[in-house]
Amino acid sequence: MRPENYQVVSLPNSDEYELFIGPNHPGIEGNYAFKLKLDGDRVISGKADAGYLHRGFEKLMEGRLWIQNLAIVPRICVPDPVPMEVVYSLTVEDIEKTEVPLRAQWIRVMQLELSRIASHLFTFGGHAATTGMYTPSYWGVADRDLALDLFEELTGGRVYHIYNIPGGVRRDIPNGFLDRLSDYLDYLQTRQNDYDNLLFTNQVFVKRARDIGVLNQEQALEWGVTGPNLRATGLAFDVRRDDPYLIYEQLDFDIPVQSAGDCLSRILVRRDELFQSVRILRQIIKHLPSVKGPVRSPIPNPLAWNVAKGESYCRVESSKGELAYYTVSDGGDKPYRVHVRGASSMHAVQVLENMSVGQRIEDVAQIMFSLDACPPEVDR
Amino acid sequence: MKCDEINAWLDALLSEINEIEVTRKSERRVRVDVPASSLPALLELLKGKASYVHLSAISCVDWPGDEEFELVYHCWSYEAKSLLSAHTRIPRNSAEEFAHYVSVYDIYKPAAFFERDIYEMFGVYFESSPYMEKFILTEWNGPPPMRKDFDAEAYVNDTFNWADYHPQWLQDIEEEGGGIAIRPEDIRL
């Protein structure tokens, strides 16, 4: 809401007061407001207020050629853009019944996992910052930047890669890329101790995060929570494992689980997941050179490409949870409808509103960040 | 409970509902077409008896030619590892008057988010949904923008101005007798 449109709410005869977190607040990865009603330092109710990042992408996509939308979709989630590109391409391929060459599938998984690492590093920093620790956020962003260097080398872009295309990926990997990826993974593993010391086994942080913002499994299922937040409640559900796409079935990885469902569990799940991604990438580095062949099956001239009539609902596991696109084609050269089911759309709104009730004001920011909500996924 | 058992059970369940059409698209994807009147009952059964406890999304598609909205409820079963998409159609009504349907919030809590979104973007009012108010488009007073009859590009062109550049190189070319020949808005495909 624009400031000039805001009317001061007076709450007479009580100690209650309103406090706005956001729309610019380090507790969340984007512009997003959370309006609290407080009594002293206890939260009486919280109200999520989205729309600051609404760019009408779903509407825009209906007015653009199938391939032009590739430049839009990564913008829906800045910290973790690759799943957006991949899942959009997957829906189009599903409707068109396009075979994606195996090599392209491996390259896609490589990007997806690298993107997950970048996103989780970002979250570590952000989460720590909400507890007053700023060093991990510098580290997280700096180490994420090294992943962005790799993306730049692979795709030509640091943040918006626009690298996946229905039918595969736009170019093959550059020479020596896998070596540099391998170096990066080595580096990340040497950093594990640093992060553990600084954050995950730092008693100050552990005590601060434990038992805060508890979401039990029953609530999580009732409210449709997915991703690391669900796994932190003890349910080992992961789209990569349970509804596999691309070549995930051929990969060997664990699904990290915690059972307490609090802020600490959530960040520990992410920590373990990051190193599972490292494990996956190691397998890819080993296997990719032996997967020969093209990286793209040709699509028709994009200026005159009528995608077959049909609809497809495809899901991937993004760093935030279950990300899905529902794409409908009426047989035309533009999508008839693209519905983006943002991975954060559950835990950024209703779950957060419910969880904040009864919390203390100093914990709200940590709860927000521990859920790893991505506002542009809500706004689209 | 085994996946096969659930699937068998599901088939038995689905046969109980009138006018239902079931298409198995793949191992993990089922499409169900159901009349609007039977949909809540179907979801009730799916959640209560067939382990489809996770409502992944509700998608809305506008079909002005048919004067209908299509609502798609994507439900996931953690046990059967299968995604069931229940499609239904409701009358569209004109832009001034909202289309109406019932909320499934009492079955699936996540529905509240999607129903509010569809209410805002398409103008479908969900009876007894907890939050039928503005969320994303707080300061928007126009028609529900995701309806096909709202032309976003025309709105943008009417509301905003194109940047008016006139750099030196362009002035030089104009002096030579050339200049801007095709503006981007002239050839949008």
Next chain:
Amino acid sequence: MKKIKYDDLGSVLNPLKNLQFFARKPVTEPLGPRPAAEIYRGFHLNDMEKCIGCSTCQKICDNAAITMVKIPHLKEDPVNGIRNLRPAIDYGRCCWCALCVDICPVGAIELSREYVHTCNGDEVDSYFVLPQEKGMHGTFEEKGWTKTETNDLLDRKRLPMGEMTPDERGDNFDEIVNGFTPEQAILEASRCVQCGMCHDSCPTHMHAPEYIRAIWKGNVEEAVEWMYESNPFSHVCGRVCTHRCESACSLNQAGLPQGSEPIAIRWLKRYAMDAVPHERIKEIAARKKTDQKTGQKIAVIGAGPAGLTAAFDLVKQGHEVQVYEALAKAGGMTRYGIPYYRLPDDMLDRDVDVIVSMGVSIQYNIRIGKDISMEQLHKDYDAVILAIGLQSGRSTRIPGSEHEDVHSAVELLRRIGSVRDDMNTAEDLDFKVPHSAVVIGGGNVAMDIGRSLARYQKQQYNQVNMTITAIDALENFPADDVEIKESLEEGITIIPSRGPQEVVLENGKIKALKTWRVESVFDADGRFAPQYDESDEQLYDVEMVVEAIGQMAEMELLGEQLTEQLEWQRGRLKVAEDGATSVDWLWSAGDCVNGPDVVHAVADGHRVAESINKAFSVQR
């Protein structure tokens, strides 16, 4: 990986372990932009020489960031598919997706590794850039994202056209080309980038982008409607047009990493015309006809493409048109010059029928100058169009060329075409099919007569003994490449770079054709002055010699008085741009003005009709 248990409380001392960082070497980053990755998507580069101004980049741009700017000093060459438009980028809108690079038909636009640009508020104009080879700031940075075979977005290969094999077609006149099926046509049409180079290069400016798009959408009737905007000979042109459109096609530009074939525009036209029922085509063509009658009368001499196109246009405008044709059927050279296997006569009949159905009246077997004089036409009509084509063949005038078995190609083709519509048997021909023959000339007419005679030879003697020889080197033959290829496939011998010297006669019959090897065709000034190597002499033993070295108009019909009155230029009638002669009631159009080409003749017909229409409206 080290496990951390949830219950592990950790230690307050753990973070202190990171004090070891004081002992590590700090990371130092230099000031200034760091070098970007090899395929970085930075600002645009555009090779101004390579860029053809097709504006395909503008169409794919998903942010409407590209404006096409006309730059007058650059080359504008519609025949070769080059425009002087160049893309200018609005960096307030560009999102560096590089789809423009991936789609560019010629690979001119690329991205650099340069990525820093900033300015003060009053220099906002610096965000609107005309990319050149030197990059955003005039200092070349290395290339970043460029086109490779992998990221090229266009479909470069044309759909193969089904056609008869040389064995199947060698002894008959059935049409060689099968034509597209609907599925093939839609696929082929989908390759088009809608640049409109074809429209610009076409003599009659056919709306090819529009009809290709209509075919792609599956709407063949709309396609036919677009065709009738500019070409009433679409059946004919769909088969035998010289298709300059395809030469100018953006996808036909050289210099691509993977080669590229133009859209089969001619075959698409053929497909759409064949796909719509004939009666429906008539209705579509009649849509633009006015109900009003102007009362003006026009005579057209010659029912070929030029004359009938003019007649079609003039009838549409409400004039009354009478066409006089010396031969028994309409079509001119398209009927009597082009063999059936390239253009079946019933297809030509359909085009003519549409024109007649519009209200054009044609009188056959009337030879102007003999049956009706020009003076009479002048008296009876408000305007006269001379569209007589080039009906007589030129002769080499070498010794022996006056022999009765030395024929002109056009005359021989006319004799063949007059006998049977489908040409398919030599039975009623008024000459004997030679066991062996040689054709002099390297153009399409030479191929037409050579291939026709070869078919009769195959029918009658079961073997082909046909030679085509010309003064040009093979790569300079005026004939279409496909004609040469198919001639060779059909067993015809082609001997290039030979100059005919004499038709050797023996006992009143032809014995052989004598040729010398050509050393050069043109002199230093580019004039036609062939030099021969007399020591390299060849004799071809043949029964018949056919000359196909060019055609002339038969202007005798004008009569002495009118010939005197008219202005001439080097033996040719002097005709203004719009077809008007120096006499105010006489216009001239078609091959007799421009030289042989169907689509040119059609264009000419339109031009003359417009000119006459204008002249009439001035009178009114």
